[in-house]
Amino acid sequence: MIEIVETGPFNTVQDLGRPGYRDIGVSASGAMDPLAVRIGNILVGNEEGAAAIEVQTFPFSLRFDRRTVFAVTGADGDPLLDALELLSWCAYTAEAGQVLALKHPPTLARAYVSIGGGLDVPSVMGSRSTSLRGSFGGNAGRPLEKGDRIAVGNSTDLAPVPANGLAVIEPAVALREVFPDLVDGALPVRALPGGEHALFPDDGDAFWSQTWKISSRSDRTGYRLSGEPIKPTASIEMRSHGIMPGVIQVPPGGEPIVQMSDANTAGGYPKIAGVIECDLWRLGQARIGSRLRFVRSTHAEARAVEQAVARYVKDVRTTSEMVKRALRAMA
Amino acid sequence: MSGIDFSDPATIAFLTDALTAAGVSGLEISRPGGQLRIVIATGNEARIDVSATSQPAPAAQPLMTVKAPMAGHFCPGSPLRSPAAGRLPRTVSAADILGFLRVGPVLLPLCAGRAGILTKQLAEPDALVGFGDPLFEIEPQS
Numbered sequence: 001m002i003e004i005v006e007t008g009p010f011n012t013v014q015d016l017g018r019p020g021y022r023d024i025g026v027s028a029s030g031a032m033d034p035l036a037v038r039i040g041n042i043l044v045g046n047e048e049g050a051a052a053i054e055v056q057t058f059p060f061s062l063r064f065d066r067r068t069v070f071a072v073t074g075a076d077g078d079p080l081l082d083a084l085e086l087l088s089w090c091a092y093t094a095e096a097g098q099v100l101a102l103k104h105p106p107t108l109a110r111a112y113v114s115i116g117g118g119l120d121v122p123s124v125m126g127s128r129s130t131s132l133r134g135s136f137g138g139n140a141g142r143p144l145e146k147g148d149r150i151a152v153g154n155s156t157d158l159a160p161v162p163a164n165g166l167a168v169i170e171p172a173v174a175l176r177e178v179f180p181d182l183v184d185g186a187l188p189v190r191a192l193p194g195g196e197h198a199l200f201p202d203d204g205d206a207f208w209s210q211t212w213k214i215s216s217r218s219d220r221t222g223y224r225l226s227g228e229p230i231k232p233t234a235s236i237e238m239r240s241h242g243i244m245p246g247v248i249q250v251p252p253g254g255e256p257i258v259q260m261s262d263a264n265t266a267g268g269y270p271k272i273a274g275v276i277e278c279d280l281w282r283l284g285q286a287r288i289g290s291r292l293r294f295v296r297s298t299h300a301e302a303r304a305v306e307q308a309v310a311r312y313v314k315d316v317r318t319t320s321e322m323v324k325r326a327l328r329a330m331a
Numbered sequence: 332m333s334g335i336d337f338s339d340p341a342t343i344a345f346l347t348d349a350l351t352a353a354g355v356s357g358l359e360i361s362r363p364g365g366q367l368r369i370v371i372a373t374g375n376e377a378r379i380d381v382s383a384t385s386q387p388a389p390a391a392q393p394l395m396t397v398k399a400p401m402a403g404h405f406c407p408g409s410p411l412r413s414p415a416a417g418r419l420p421r422t423v424s425a426a427d428i429l430g431f432l433r434v435g436p437v438l439l440p441l442c443a444g445r446a447g448i449l450t451k452q453l454a455e456p457d458a459l460v461g462f463g464d465p466l467f468e469i470e471p472q473s
Contacts, residue, residue: 084426087440162400167431167438174436312436319435326401327439329359329368330462 001065002115004148005099008057010219013119013138013150014112014261016049018127022242022265029129029137032056032110032220032261032284035171035309036074040114042317043071043091043166045157045324050118051128053144055111056220061101062113064094068152069116069161073170074285075105090167091116093160108285116161117153132220133262159324166324168316171281171309178308179282183293186211187286190279190297190305191248196270199232200250206230207272211291212256218288220262225292229254232270240268246275248294258283276302278309337367347371356462396453396465397441403432405454405466420450422472429467432460447471 017030031037038048071091072079079086080101102111121128130138180188212225231254247259249269350371360367407430423443431438451468454460
């Protein structure tokens with residue numbers, strides 16, 4: 001068991017989501033930074049898709065009621081275990097009674113706490129993610145509250161985490177070649193032209209060339225951007241159609257909405273573009289008030305980024321297992 | 332599938348001799364039928380935590396060394412400290428991270444292991460170090 005000692009609103013249990021049910025109106029849900037969840041789970045010896053805690057409001061703390069392996073990934077800033085400062089992106093073993101505390105991260109938005117054995121909440125339609133809109137999944141279909149106690153699954157990992165921890169070079173650093181840094185303080189987000197891109201004048205120039213700000217009306221469902229409104233050349237009436245995370249819609253007001261993990265399943269606004277899937281985690285780590293720019297990408301580039309991420313994840317899994325086995329053999 | 336019988340004492344003896352000769356500290360072979368693990372006892376077991384092996388020390392007080400827990404690239408420095416804190420000598424506490432051993436994308440934190448004065452860094456940044464190689468020297472403070 002773990003017990004939530006302190007939490008802000010909207011912190012939830014999430015895994016890699018619940019795809020496959022959008023046709024019956026069920027959002028995919030899942031972590032806003034799925035790469036952080038995958039790496040965190042690998043570090044603690046879980047399957048990549050085990051359920052973790054997504055912390056997006058701070059401070060947050062939890063107590064372990066037995067010896068437990070855990071890792072904090074995603075956001076920057078250093079977690080505390082009792083009074084001891086720890087590293088992010090590093091698996092540790094906590095003793096019974098110890099408290100893990102997360103402070104507000106310096107620059108990023110969401111931290112993930114992975115637990116050896118995973119969070120043992122019921123799987124609903126193939127996922128342990130909380131669906132806030134549907135009020136099901138995760139921890140009783142709602143955000144975590146102080147005093148909540150969540151069961152932890154049995155870890156199947158036989159090799160122990162080294163006494164001083166087991167860390168990784170985080171994705172933003174290891175994959176620097178494929179995830180370009182901020183440009184003039186704006187996060188570059190790669191996107192492909194969407195179904196109604198042609199409705200916008202000058203090949204969508206007003207959309208691609210300006211810097212957008214993530215407005216305060218942004219959450220796990222979608223980011224509403226603020227900037228100079230963009231207008232289609234003709235206003236059209238469209239039937240609602242299926243949409244998904246990453247889709248960028250332009251409502252009549254002209255300020256785009258990017259659908260995120262709890263994306264609506266259908267919508268009728270024109271779609272100017274779609275964020276490539278591999279860049280969604282960076283958007284998930286972008287804070288309200290921060291700025292971004294869309295960069296026109298290609299399917300080939302999106303595929304190349306996806307392959308680089310897959311290589312990194314595989315390398316982390318293979319190497320971390322090898323290191324743990326080697327240290328056990330030499331202990 | 333090779334025909335070597337890893338449960339044969341002669342094979343194990345041969346492998347042990349070979350490991351000892353090569354200065355390799357351990358070996359693990361996993362096969363569907365079982366697992367063989369050989370650990371060479373050196374009498375000078377290097378561990379990630381500081382071992383109190385008193386090397387034939389010239390000085391009276393025993394120096395502690397932080398050794399490489401396995402082979403990897405040596406990355407001195409800690410992300411939890413400002414770069415200015417990297418000067419030597421300096422006082423360290425047991426839980427301080429002095430650096431990392433990097434194996435591909437994996438980082439193994441190297442902890443001081445005990446309080447004292449960090450006097451020396453014994454390997455170059457990014458050098459490939461082997462199991463048991465000394466990386467830092469700490470003068471214990473009593």
